[in-house]
Amino acid sequence: GESVGLHLPTLSVQEGDNSIINCAYSNSASDYFIWYKQESGKGPQFIIDIRSNMDKRQGQRVTVLLNKTVKHLSLQIAATQPGDSAVYFCAENIAPPSGSARQLTFGSGTQLTVLP
């Protein structure tokens, strides 16, 4: 799973299998979540987002699940391909006190490796 820490969690999956990447968020006031993919030497790339009034959202080959009870977010990638190898991280957006600006807080990421 993923949380802010000193090491980068890793996940290795066989090509064609499904991948599940987890993210534990800290603030129960977070109301918007984003998953990003970052390939080596590149900037983060938006994958999918979800608002706190939803439990599940699907995209092309990806699904994000949100469990607000345990403050847990997951990204599921169907039929994982070699091109999916990258670091994946979640970001949460906290509804701030009135007058304060919203900011995204990013997790440190999970390294996904797709094995042939």
Next chain:
Amino acid sequence: DAGITQSPRYKITETGRQVTLMCHQTWSHSYMFWYRQDLGHGLRLIYYSAAADITDKGEVPDGYVVSRSKTENFPLTLESATRSQTSVYFCASSGSHPASGQPQHFGDGTRLSIL
């Protein structure tokens, strides 16, 4: 092609020097952001801008200066570089604040080493 570009891609400098990292976007996005990425940490926000001539501090602004005289440019300056500022710096832009549903688009980063 439209996009967001950062320059330089790599930079080595010495402590005490001033260095400016450039960021240019062609989408006319209102919001622009500067992050740093360090091993063991997620992206941390340095400064952001909601529009030209409007900037605000993020989580780790100390030692950095930004300006936004034009919508498309958002340079980041380290006025007197320190070794702790060795990092990979990412610029991002979005049409509105991230929580409104528009994702941030990131550049490919500047890898900055301070000796």
